[in-house]
Amino acid sequence: MPIKKLPRPVRFLLWLLVFALVYFGAQQYQKRNLVSGPVPDYSAPLLQGAYFDSRDLAGKPYVLHFWASWCPICRFEQDTIQALSRDHQVISVAMQSGGREEVQNYMQEAGLNFITLLDEEGRLASRFGVRGVPTTLLINSDGEIAFREVGYTSEWGMRLRLWWMK
CATH class of the missing domain: 3.40.30.10 (Glutaredoxin)
Structure with missing residues (x-):
């Protein structure tokens, strides 16, 4: 099922999850040498x-x-x-x-x-x-x-x- 056909709250939660994964992944990457x-x-x-x-x-x-x-x-x-x-x-x-x-x-x-x-x-x-x-x-x-x-x-x-x- 394409993302655009998902209900708006579900799309919002998916985008929030993607943002959180990218943000926390970047944080861990920056800390790798500390x-x-x-x-x-x-x-x-x-x-x-x-x-x-x-x-x-x-x-x-x-x-x-x-x-x-x-x-x-x-x-x-x-x-x-x-x-x-x-x-x-x-x-x-x-x-x-x-x-x-x-x-x-x-x-x-x-x-x-x-x-x-x-x-x-x-x-x-x-x-x-x-x-x-x-x-x-x-x-x-x-x-x-x-x-x-x-x-x-x-x-x-x-x-x-x-x-x-x-």
Whole structure:
């Protein structure tokens, strides 16, 4: 039976199913290179001037968020990350967004003040398998990656995942 002869609600459900399969398939494809399991030890210069070492967060859950100043989706999501940083430990990574001064200017203009690591050449992102931004990893208190997301995620979606992670 041709699709056009199916009742309208059935056609709608079929299109919805196709959309869902394509969407979730694309999500899984984007996550294929991301690390999973235990978080590798890493260190990087902080925007604020010192040096960050991931071992300092041992035993604490946190959000590891990769973003770029040139990414329009990251700009759209930055208020969500700022809001999360008020209630949760957020470590952000400014990937290939220029030097310290450029990233500081960007964050100041945007009103952002979460902890930011500089990854000018994308080496830290490569270590985590990040190929696109924004990418968000939720790390549990055991040092394991509990959730991996590529692309935009809503504030309530992240908060729900953080709650679930506990």
